[in-house]
Amino acid sequence: MGFTSDIEIARAAKKKPIQAIGAALGIPPDDLIPYGHDKAKVGAAFIKGLAGRPDGKLILVTAINPTPAGEGKTTTTVGLGDGLNRIGKKAVVCIREASLGPNFGMKGGAAGGGMAQIVPMEEMNLHFTGDFHAITSAHNLLSAMIDNHIYWGNELGIDTRRIVWRRVMDMNDRALRDVVVSLGGVPNGFPRQTGFDITVASEVMAILCLSRDLEDLQARLGSIVVGYTRDKQPVHCRDLKADGAMTVLLRDAMQPNLVQTLENNPAFVHGGPFANIAHGCNSVIATTTALKLGEYVVTEAGFGADLGAEKFFDIKCRKAGLRPSAAVIVATVRAMKMNGGVAKADLAAENVAAVQAGCANLARHIENVQGFGVPVVVAINHFNGDTAAEIQAVKDHVAGLGAEAILCRHWAEGSAGIEDLARKVVELAESGVADFHPLYPDAMGLLEKIETVATRIYRAAGVQADSAIHEQLRAWEAAGHGHLPVCMAKTQYSFTTDPTVRGAPTGHIIPVREVRLSAGAGFVVAICGEIMTMPGLPRVPSAEVIRLNDQGHVEGLF
Structure with a gap:
């Protein structure tokens, strides 16, 4: 390729003006709100006018459980979008925005990789169009109004011991997980214990990503439960009259962001709830808009299929009335070897037996996704060093499950390296075999729903x-x-709550240590095991190597 890093490839991209990308989708220039030359928001009035159009076909890209070997789910999502366009389909990519916390922590950038990226990569991984800042501000406005209401007499009778609304910031900072506020005497209010979550764990983020329009957004914001009175009656955001001002802060953030791939194909990048502590999908408004504008929409759900795909199906599709036509599960030979017991340092050596053993994890995800009535194809994301025997072992294992695994070289070759997968996706989507249904009915009890996910998806x-x-x-x-x-x-x-347990374990117990009501977003969060809603930075954070070089370009951001 001639380049040494993703960011160098992205910086060398031959980008088109964003108006040209919009025009290819039929979006008039006046309905684009440009942020510079290469990114824009799509106006709400234009989106509203699309209501009568038929929908394209929705394709979900998910993956096996993440490993340190890397799987490349976003890279495959972008590559597949380019591949579908290459074979003559009008395809749109929909992914999440990146959080600053992971970018400066362990993960680095989140815009794809190699020759399958979305650009502008640097802006997307930093402040982008300011959506996350707006969400942070709206969330913390409500936090401030709660304490202010109590300071000025507490007319609603809020029990300060039962306030459940915390504060947020878009950064990993373990020191803020548990804090005491309002110290310093009478002028500063009534001291109480609270804490910070990362912005992508905010219910405001989930609400923005599940709302259909501004009216729906304000109604959902108003339904947020911020705390309880002494007789345990809920106090809502609308009781504090905060929902209107929060909606004002989020007005622009509600509009989807349009950018492009390296091959100048359209991509919506909007919203970004975490997949392990939230529902892990890009916004409903971006996905539904893309479905009105393209024949195919390729979207992803965070982390492995046990988290991202399950939430995509059971929360996003249920809430938005979406019906996916096919799913792609991304796997790598390297990750199969790790699931088969090989240490990261030993991945370079051929080990067909370990690949075969590790395929149990992939098989579990295939069975789970098929259980939702969605046809599956496996994308083997190619890495240098994968041997023919190892690749064949994955293909054989998947074939034994009634599915197909296809080798993909999009990281090195762009759309030319993923044509086979694109054709298979079209075949599945147009076959009409999809019969999507959620895992459980609305009428099932909340504990039974938690148990159903634990036993049927995690095999606990x-x-x-x-x-x-x-x-x-x-x-x-x-x-x-x-x-x-x-x-x-x-x-x-892991399918368990122990991150060190790989493969396809069964018979374990899922400990639920806390439940939280997200009444505005419209789901109940079950916190299982030692999961943090405010991550910390690693011993050597990515931030240590991110800098501006002599030319003023960002270095170290992948």
């Missing part, structure tokens, strides 16, 4: 939750929230 023997959690779930059901889906907050690295 059961769920462990103390009596207080049982009581809380029953109380929410009595209050009219029993129809909500559940959002499982769990480690992404």
Whole structure:
């Protein structure tokens, strides 16, 4: 390729003006709100005018459980979008925006890789169009109004011991997980314990990503439960009259961001809830807009299929009335070897037996996705060093499950390296075999929903939750929230709650240590095991090597 890093490839891209990308989708220049030359928001009035158009076909890209070997899910999502356009289909890519916390922590950038990237890569991984800042500000406005209401007499009778609304920032900072606010005497209010979550864990983020329009957004914001009175009655955001101002802050952020791939194909990058502590999908408004503008929409769900795909199907598709036509599960030979017991340092050596053993993890994900009535194809994301025997071992294992695994070289070759997968996706999508259905019905009890995900997706023997959690779930059901889906907050690295357990374990117990009601977003969060809603930075964070070089270009951001 002639380049040494993703960021160098992105910087050398021959980008088209964003108006040209919009024109290819039929978006008039006046309906684009440009942010510079290469990114724009799509106007709300234009989106509203698309309502009568038929929908294209929705393709989900998901993956096996992440490993340190790397899987390349976003890279495959972008590559498949380019590949579908290459074979003559009008395809649009839809992915999430990147959080600053992981970018400066462990993960680095989140715009694809190699010759399958979305650009402008640097801006997308930094402040982009300011959506996350708007979400942070809207969330913290509500936080400020809660404490202000209490300071000025607490007319609503909020019990300061039962405030559940925390504060957020878009950075990994473990020091802020648990804090005490309002110290310093009478002028500063009433001291109480609270804490910070990362912005992508905010219910405001989830609400923005699930809202159909501004009216729906404000209604959902108003339904946020911020705390309870002394007699345990809920206090909502609308009771504090904060929903209107929050909507004002989020007006521009609600409009999807249009950018392009390296091959000048359209991509919507909008919203970014975490997949292990939130629902892990880009915004409904971006996806539904893309479905009105393209024949195919390729989107991804965060982390492995046990988290991202399950939430995509059970939360996003359920809430938005979406019906996916096919799913792609991304796997690598390297990751199969790690799941088969090989250490990262030993991945270079051929080990067909380890590949075969590790395929149990891939098989579990295939079976789970098929259980939603969605046809599956496996994308083997090629790495240098993969041997023919190892690749064949994956193909044979997948064939034994009634599916097909296709070798993809999009990282090195762009769309030319993923044509076979694109054709297979079209074949599956146009076959009409998809019969999508969520895992559980709305009418099922909340605890039973948690148990259903644990036993059918994680293959656990059961769920462990103390009596207080049982009581809380029953109380929410009595209050009219029993129809909500559940959002499982769990480690992404394993089907268990122990991140070191790879492969396809069975018979384990899923401990639920806390449940949270997201009444505005419309789901109940079950926090399982030791999952953090405010991550910390690693010993050597990526931030240490991110800098501006002598030419003023960003270095170290992938």
